[in-house]
Amino acid sequence: MSTFTLSTTQKNKPLLLSKGFSYTIDKTTNDRTYWKCEDARNLKCKGRVHTNNINTILLHENDNHNHNGSAVSTEIRLFEEKVRDRAMNCNEATQTVIDNCLVNLSDNAIARLPNFKHVN
Numbered sequence: 001m002s003t004f005t006l007s008t009t010q011k012n013k014p015l016l017l018s019k020g021f022s023y024t025i026d027k028t029t030n031d032r033t034y035w036k037c038e039d040a041r042n043l044k045c046k047g048r049v050h051t052n053n054i055n056t057i058l059l060h061e062n063d064n065h066n067h068n069g070s071a072v073s074t075e076i077r078l079f080e081e082k083v084r085d086r087a088m089n090c091n092e093a094t095q096t097v098i099d100n101c102l103v104n105l106s107d108n109a110i111a112r113l114p115n116f117k118h119v120n
């Protein structure tokens, strides 16, 4: 059984993270949510995932990606979400928020942070 994590994008849309890939909702039906790889448009990637309609069970995962997944990217997505969350709910300066969230980040992810541009 595959595990996955639900997060949100910076636009507050649901984001599904699995095996280092990120998915956004393609469409929903009464009993399923259809997710597409976030690179579906950029790279014409065909990676798709289906979950049940409340997004608790992974029903299908085709692993049909034309690029590599990255555990570090997943980690950074979760980091970004945490920073946004904290920035919204705590009365802290941006730098303090980032410093507090950096504590749990791996060295690999921290090395990638110069590319990190979503905090403002």
Ligand SMILES: [Zn+2]
Binding pocket: 021, 037, 038, 039, 040, 045, 046, 047, 064, 065, 066, 067
């Ligand atoms: Zn993909």
